[in-house]
Amino acid sequence: QQQVKQSPQSLIVQKGGISIINCAYENTAFDYFPWYQQFPGKGPALLIAIRPDVSEKKEGRFTISFNKSAKQFSLHIMDSQPGDSATYFCAASSGGGTSYGKLTFGQGTILTVHP
Amino acid sequence: GAVVSQHPSRVICKSGTSVKIECRSLDFQATTMFWYRQFPKQSLMLMATSNEGSKATYEQGVEKDKFLINHASLTLSTLTVTSAHPEDSSFYICSASPIGRGEQYFGPGTRLTVT
Numbered sequence: 400q401q402q403v404k405q406s407p408q409s410l411i412v413q414k415g416g417i418s419i420i421n422c423a424y425e426n427t428a429f430d431y432f433p434w435y436q437q438f439p440g441k442g443p444a445l446l447i448a449i450r451p452d453v454s455e456k457k458e459g460r461f462t463i464s465f466n467k468s469a470k471q472f473s474l475h476i477m478d479s480q481p482g483d484s485a486t487y488f489c490a491a492s493s494g495g496g497t498s499y500g501k502l503t504f505g506q507g508t509i510l511t512v513h514p
Numbered sequence: 515g516a517v518v519s520q521h522p523s524r525v526i527c528k529s530g531t532s533v534k535i536e537c538r539s540l541d542f543q544a545t546t547m548f549w550y551r552q553f554p555k556q557s558l559m560l561m562a563t564s565n566e567g568s569k570a571t572y573e574q575g576v577e578k579d580k581f582l583i584n585h586a587s588l589t590l591s592t593l594t595v596t597s598a599h600p601e602d603s604s605f606y607i608c609s610a611s612p613i614g615r616g617e618q619y620f621g622p623g624t625r626l627t628v629t
Contacts, residue, residue: 431616442518442607442620443558488557492616501548502618504557 403491405505412512418476420508422489425470429491433502434463434474437486446487447474479512486510515541518610520621527598527628535593535624537608543588544610548618549581552605564591588613598628 405422412418422432433448449456449463449472456463462475476483489505517540527533537547545566550558562572562583570583580602582594591610595602605625609618 433617435620440623440625442520442609442623445617445619448617500616501560501563507555507557509555 403489403503403505405489405508407508408506409509410511412479412510414479414481414512414514416479416512418479418483418510418512419473420487420489420510421471421473422491422505423469423471424491424503426491426493426503427470428493429503431492431500432463432465432472433490434461435488435490437488437507443488476510479510481512481514484510484512516612516619517541518608518619518621520606520608520624522624523622524625525627527626529599529628530597532594532596533598533626535595535606535608535626537591537593537610537621539589539610539612539619542610542612545588545613547585547591547608547610549583549591549593550607550609552607552623554605558607561593595626598626600628602626603628 403424434446435443436446437443447458447461449465451467454465460477465472487508490502492500492502519538521536547564549561552558560573561576562570564570564583564585566585572578585591605623607623609620611618
């Protein structure tokens, strides 16, 4: 019930292409869905996050699509660049209000963008 | 804004000794901080939730007597690995949530190697 399943495990994209990473969850109490980017030897950095009251959120080249009925959400990276090569984690938590609570992380996706 | 630091970034210690890791929120106050452990090429595993002024809440399977957590102020939480053994070698990462906001910001991580 607490799991967040992420796919694919790894992804190779050409420069300028679109990278798409998918996540699915079971716990309907989850109400906060962030994406994190992690470079080797570094801590995760918050990229973008969405609440279930909207179906899409865009920030620059990064877009989250959210499908509440299917309990799925995805990250789209437009015009992918070699500098985007990193591990991406989706996550989910519940709590609402001003406290989002504990994060449950997906397994991670290693993205490689070839020049 | 929302910067979290960790000290030290790397530490090597001998088996049986104790190691303290500090996590600081530099430009915000946090009543809640989290401690994670990450093995190579794996996702983040939540170890405990640290609340300022109260006892930490440990996840199932995490030994609270081995991983001592103190959240002494609204900007500082510490994790002490007591009587460290080689199997405790890992990447330890903290995160903090600004008061009144739920998102988590991560520190850069601490690489612990126990010889």
